[in-house]
Amino acid sequence: MKLHELIGYLHPFVDYKGENPEITSIENDNRRVTPGSLFICIKGYTVDGHDFAGAAVKNGAAAVLAERELPVNVPVIVVKDTVRAMAVLADAFYGQPSQKLHMVGITGTNGKTTTSHIIEQIFKDAGQKTGLIGTMYTKIGEQIFEVKNTTPESLTLQKTFKRMVDEQVDTAVMEVSSHALVYGRVHGTDYNVAVFTNLTQDHLDYHKTMEEYRKAKGLLFSQLGNAFNHEKPKFAVLNSDDPASEEFATLTSAHILTYGIDNHADLQAINIAMTASGTSFDLVSPFGVKKVNIQLIGKFSVYNVLASIGAALVSGLSLDDIITSVEGVKGVSGRFEVVDAGQDFSVIVDYAHTPDSLENVLKTIQQFAQKRVFCVVGCGGDRDRTKRPLMAKIACEYSTDAIFTSDNPRSEDPAEIIKDMEEGVKGEVYAAIIDRKEAIQHAVKNAKSGDVILIAGKGHETYQQIGDRTFDFDDRIVAREAIEER
Ligand SMILES: CC(=O)N[C@H]1[C@@H](OP(=O)(O)OP(=O)(O)OC[C@H]2O[C@@H](n3ccc(=O)[nH]c3=O)[C@H](O)[C@@H]2O)O[C@H](CO)[C@@H](O)[C@@H]1O[C@H](C)C(=O)N[C@@H](C)C(=O)N[C@H](CCC(=O)O)C(=O)O
Ligand SMILES: Nc1ncnc2c1ncn2[C@@H]1O[C@H](COP(=O)(O)OP(=O)(O)OP(=O)(O)O)[C@@H](O)[C@H]1O
Numbered sequence: 042m043k044l045h046e047l048i049g050y051l052h053p054f055v056d057y058k059g060e061n062p063e064i065t066s067i068e069n070d071n072r073r074v075t076p077g078s079l080f081i082c083i084k085g086y087t088v089d090g091h092d093f094a095g096a097a098v099k100n101g102a103a104a105v106l107a108e109r110e111l112p113v114n115v116p117v118i119v120v121k122d123t124v125r126a127m128a129v130l131a132d133a134f135y136g137q138p139s140q141k142l143h144m145v146g147i148t149g150t151n152g153k154t155t156t157s158h159i160i161e162q163i164f165k166d167a168g169q170k171t172g173l174i175g176t177m178y179t180k181i182g183e184q185i186f187e188v189k190n191t192t193p194e195s196l197t198l199q200k201t202f203k204r205m206v207d208e209q210v211d212t213a214v215m216e217v218s219s220h221a222l223v224y225g226r227v228h229g230t231d232y233n234v235a236v237f238t239n240l241t242q243d244h245l246d247y248h249k250t251m252e253e254y255r256k257a258k259g260l261l262f263s264q265l266g267n268a269f270n271h272e273k274p275k276f277a278v279l280n281s282d283d284p285a286s287e288e289f290a291t292l293t294s295a296h297i298l299t300y301g302i303d304n305h306a307d308l309q310a311i312n313i314a315m316t317a318s319g320t321s322f323d324l325v326s327p328f329g330v331k332k333v334n335i336q337l338i339g340k341f342s343v344y345n346v347l348a349s350i351g352a353a354l355v356s357g358l359s360l361d362d363i364i365t366s367v368e369g370v371k372g373v374s375g376r377f378e379v380v381d382a383g384q385d386f387s388v389i390v391d392y393a394h395t396p397d398s399l400e401n402v403l404k405t406i407q408q409f410a411q412k413r414v415f416c417v418v419g420c421g422g423d424r425d426r427t428k429r430p431l432m433a434k435i436a437c438e439y440s441t442d443a444i445f446t447s448d449n450p451r452s453e454d455p456a457e458i459i460k461d462m463e464e465g466v467k468g469e470v471y472a473a474i475i476d477r478k479e480a481i482q483h484a485v486k487n488a489k490s491g492d493v494i495l496i497a498g499k500g501h502e503t504y505q506q507i508g509d510r511t512f513d514f515d516d517r518i519v520a521r522e523a524i525e526e527r
């Protein structure tokens with residue numbers, strides 16, 4: 042694409058009539074620039090991309106998009122906000138790929154990864170080729186690509202959509218983090234279905250207040266657009282048991298489908314019963330009452346399944362087929378994952394890293410635990426500090442043996458993080474073992490027949506970040522080894 046054509050997609054006041062080179066790629070990292078690239082300078086949290094314009098030109102950049110003039114010998118196009126401009130250019134450069142996919146976006150504090158996998162499974166069972174973008178990876182069909190963020194910045198995102206289009210993907214399911222919504226990473230992404238799971242405390246380091254955090258999540262719904270396209274209708278799938286849904290409904294003109302358990306909803310689960318092999322419920326729907334038996338455990342899993350059924354139903358799939366699919370879902374890596382090395386006590390690895398998810402998982406365990414419940418838990422460094430005492434309190438309240446430990450301390454002192462946790466449990470009995478491996482070994486050594494050990498916070502993660510180093514660490518492997526050493 043020629044530079045002039047590309048610039049034509051920007052704000053009409055952007056005035057550029059200079060040279061018109063062929064733009065072969067768009068990059069925002071000078072290390073990825075090749076001859077013919079347009080280099081976009083982004084002011085980051087760590088460094089300022091404007092400082093790398095010279096290096097980008099050395100690598101062959103044909104033009105630079107920046108927020109100020111720069112001393113380089115290629116055209117510099119100046120805009121007010123390069124992050125906003127990047128989203129527009131990425132969408133245009135890759136041929137507006139999100140408009141060619143059936144797009145399902147999921148936001149909410151907890152359950153995004155789980156729900157996205159359930160939805161992926163339903164569409165796969167319906168014979169579609171799927172794409173998935175989220176915390177664990179990006180997937181195109183069965184190909185897996187590593188990721189750094191739950192929701193990548195616009196350039197990577199649009200490039201991924203383009204690849205999905207090229208590989209004949211029908212439906213793309215993605216997690217949309219609150220950071221992504223605030224930072225405009227999904228500007229231009231044309232969702233057909235926007236799903237809300239729930240809103241509870243997390244990320245207050247970034248959003249400061251729950252109100253700001255709620256506003257961030259609401260952006261997914263306000264960005265669903267206002268026009269009625271009857272050939273490609275838009276839907277908001279909202280949790281009727283979460284008070285934020287009422288506000289989100291007002292933000293969009295899209296059709297609304299609600300799901301819930303406690304409050305009336307278009308899709309409501311009643312008569313929920315936990316069985317040895319999962320959870321069963323009656324689904325009250327516009328198509329009558331249907332019995333559903335899922336292999337997942339807990340009330341929170343019922344919410345994720347209801348949200349997934351809702352997203353698939355508004356996408357035009359048949360309810361009976363959808364139910365068959367969700368009944369086949371075995372669970373998602375690191376979410377309530379059982380570690381079975383033949384021991385006579387249960388070990389569960391779960392990605393609960395917020396107060397609400399920890400409480401949900403421990404309450405679910407209480408429903409079947411007969412004896413002691415050990416809870417190995419830590420809180421991430423360089424993240425919301427205010428959740429630390431709350432998570433510690435929940436661990437002590439809903440388990441018999443709380444063991445506080447480290448979970449990616451990053452640049453913080455792990456002992457100080459545990460001190461923050463301890464603020465929430467003055468006078469309670471607990472153990473504090475900084476080394477996560479030792480903490481897991483301690484629980485495994487002390488567990489007796491019939492006990493349950495929950496290892497919370499890291500789920501699928503295969504690393505521990507201490508300082509600026511990343512070490513191999515997998516709760517499931519460490520637990521298995523500890524069991525085998527017993
Ligand atoms: C705070 C934050 O959001 N940071 C994101 C941001 O990094 P940054 O601002 O530090 O970037 P930077 O390193 O300063 O670089 C600025 C610019 O200079 C460029 N650069 C940099 C170095 C160089 O040598 N050459 C060069 O050109 C960079 O490519 C970039 O364009 O831009 C990066 C690239 O897009 C992101 O990967 C990074 O996410 C970091 C890893 C992160 O931890 N983000 C968290 C807060 C986050 O976004 N989390 C949510 C999930 C939350 C949830 O679970 O709900 C998510 O969606 O992942
Ligand atoms: N609907 C839900 N409500 C509350 N807690 C949930 C729900 N679904 C899952 N959880 C809990 O939250 C944990 C994380 O789930 P999941 O990874 O699906 O969430 P996420 O929203 O993708 O998280 P992240 O923001 O880190 O990407 C699970 O391990 C489980 O403990």
Ligand SMILES: N[C@H](CCC[C@H](N)C(=O)O)C(=O)O
Pocket residue numbers: 191394420421422424448449498499502
């Ligand atoms: N997406 C979340 C994941 C937290 C996982 C937990 N293991 C931690 O490192 O705090 C975050 O970056 O806050």
Ligand SMILES: [Mg+2]
Pocket residue numbers: 153154155175176177191216
């Ligand atoms: Mg996730």
